[in-house]
Amino acid sequence: MSSIAIIPARGGSKRIPGKNIKNFFGKPIIAYSIEAAIGSGLFDEVMVSTDVPEIAEIAKKYGAKVPFLRSSKNSDDFANTAVVIEEVLKEYAAQNMVFDTFCCIYPTCPLIEIKKIILAYQCLISEKFNSVISVVIFNSPVQRAFVADNNKIKMVWSENYAIRSQDLEQMYYDAGQFYWMFTDKFFLENKLFTSNTGYIELDEFETQDINTNFDWLKAEYKFELLQKKKNRNNKIVLGTAQFGLKYGINNAAGKLNKEQIKFVLDYAFENKIQLLDTAEAYGDSQEAIGEYHKLSGNKFDIITKFSSGRTDLSQNLTTRIHQDLKSLNVDTIYCYMFHSFSDFKTYFDGYKNEIKELKKSGIVKKFGVSIYTNQEAEELLKYDSVDVIQLPFNLLDNNTKRSIIIKQAKDKGVEIHTRSTFLQGLFFKNVESLPVKLMVLEPYLNRINHVSENNFLSLNDLSLSYVLQQKNIDNVLIGVDSVDQLKKNMQSLKKGISEEVVKQIDQIDVKEIALLNPSNWNQ
Numbered sequence: 001m002s003s004i005a006i007i008p009a010r011g012g013s014k015r016i017p018g019k020n021i022k023n024f025f026g027k028p029i030i031a032y033s034i035e036a037a038i039g040s041g042l043f044d045e046v047m048v049s050t051d052v053p054e055i056a057e058i059a060k061k062y063g064a065k066v067p068f069l070r071s072s073k074n075s076d077d078f079a080n081t082a083v084v085i086e087e088v089l090k091e092y093a094a095q096n097m098v099f100d101t102f103c104c105i106y107p108t109c110p111l112i113e114i115k116k117i118i119l120a121y122q123c124l125i126s127e128k129f130n131s132v133i134s135v136v137i138f139n140s141p142v143q144r145a146f147v148a149d150n151n152k153i154k155m156v157w158s159e160n161y162a163i164r165s166q167d168l169e170q171m172y173y174d175a176g177q178f179y180w181m182f183t184d185k186f187f188l189e190n191k192l193f194t195s196n197t198g199y200i201e202l203d204e205f206e207t208q209d210i211n212t213n214f215d216w217l218k219a220e221y222k223f224e225l226l227q228k229k230k231n232r233n234n235k236i237v238l239g240t241a242q243f244g245l246k247y248g249i250n251n252a253a254g255k256l257n258k259e260q261i262k263f264v265l266d267y268a269f270e271n272k273i274q275l276l277d278t279a280e281a282y283g284d285s286q287e288a289i290g291e292y293h294k295l296s297g298n299k300f301d302i303i304t305k306f307s308s309g310r311t312d313l314s315q316n317l318t319t320r321i322h323q324d325l326k327s328l329n330v331d332t333i334y335c336y337m338f339h340s341f342s343d344f345k346t347y348f349d350g351y352k353n354e355i356k357e358l359k360k361s362g363i364v365k366k367f368g369v370s371i372y373t374n375q376e377a378e379e380l381l382k383y384d385s386v387d388v389i390q391l392p393f394n395l396l397d398n399n400t401k402r403s404i405i406i407k408q409a410k411d412k413g414v415e416i417h418t419r420s421t422f423l424q425g426l427f428f429k430n431v432e433s434l435p436v437k438l439m440v441l442e443p444y445l446n447r448i449n450h451v452s453e454n455n456f457l458s459l460n461d462l463s464l465s466y467v468l469q470q471k472n473i474d475n476v477l478i479g480v481d482s483v484d485q486l487k488k489n490m491q492s493l494k495k496g497i498s499e500e501v502v503k504q505i506d507q508i509d510v511k512e513i514a515l516l517n518p519s520n521w522n523q
Helices: 030-040 053-061 081-094 114-127 183-189 213-230 258-270 285-296 317-328 341-361 374-380 399-411 423-428 436-454 459-468 483-492 499-506
Strands: 003-008 045-049 101-105 131-137 146-149 152-155 172-182 197-202 236-239 275-277 301-306 333-338 364-370 388-392 415-419 475-479
Touching (some): 003 030, 030 045, 030 053, 030 101, 045 081, 081 101, 101 183, 114 131, 114 197, 114 399, 172 197, 258 483, 285 317, 317 333, 317 341, 333 341, 333 388, 364 415, 374 388, 374 399, 423 436, 423 459
Parallel strands (some): 003 101, 236 275, 301 333, 415 475
Antiparallel strands (some): 101 172, 131 172, 146 152
């Protein structure tokens, strides 16, 4: 199936002169749209429709094609997007180039993400929509809108005055980023939005319509925030189980004391690690984090997890999360997870409405589930409300076991977090001192040691680099039992491994799959 990306970029912007090629963080703003289109790998042709030779030259510099300039009749203030697309498609057809689908991408979209373009295309094809557009939720119910009437205001729909906001239908607005469509449906309908149009939902921080200089400043602000998120120190999430428990097969130090916790968190904060992973089941880990927040003034983003074993916490999820917020001394939670798939199956149906409201309010930004098996992940992919899946991934629980399900999750737009990077310290344990039940893993551990030694890599460097270099993994959880161990891990972040080393690890295929789950080690 052939596809073309059409980026309409005329000259003549009145409010922001030269808007489409104005510098935005080091390059013309149109470059972001061109690079996203090319980077998606979906298009046979990426072209810019413009009436200005200067814009054409810049577009070509960044990889787009400009086989013709736009006609003057479609370059004034009254020409809409549809007539521009029609002109482009007919010009290509005259050159015997006909495309099954097209994606119109606006030129001032520096916040655009390749994965959203891909997700929209998959939605278009799989759901057989005429078109798919990007949308954003109105953050206030438009059903309660006002209009000015002389010196007073009045409600547009007064019948909604007494209705609770959560009982009003959710409404969206056009994000103004991109529009996927089947070419034949476009010529049939002669418009981008039809009665059979699907959508991809964006966060309001992922898009900004730019019409004024103030809009431009807002786009810059959002861009910087998104860059900070992307640069979250090489995807590292700091695990904090050791703050409340003795955790890990190779942990001789035990639970960390207050001073040790302060050293670890100070160092993490200084090195731009922004995300902590904790849980209601991790002893007093949440309280330890909360005390650090209170005394230091530093604040981390938080992942925490529901645990059915905490009977002292409220069974009302909203109340429970507010208890967690108080313990952690934070206002919001980045991701609230069920700590196990069994908890998810038991409690989700009863909590799903509360989860929706907590996300809508911004108290909880994402909802996820911590799992062990690929079968559990496959089940979770049936639920649109699951934003994050956390699963084991490491030198033994590797691509041989996980690559397919991780790719499926990413294709659906699910954020992937991995844990057990060091398999609770098993990789560092002397194979001669393995517990009897784990002796069967000795040949696999020897192969890891062989790869490490032959490639002049420490086990720490190999373990971290293997996981961090996986393009479909968003965040990597590591736990530490001392600040020195964290420093060692931060040094490993500067290292890397070759594709050949990755292949050598991927050839390790553990048959005793149950032993990849540490909860089975003592059974």
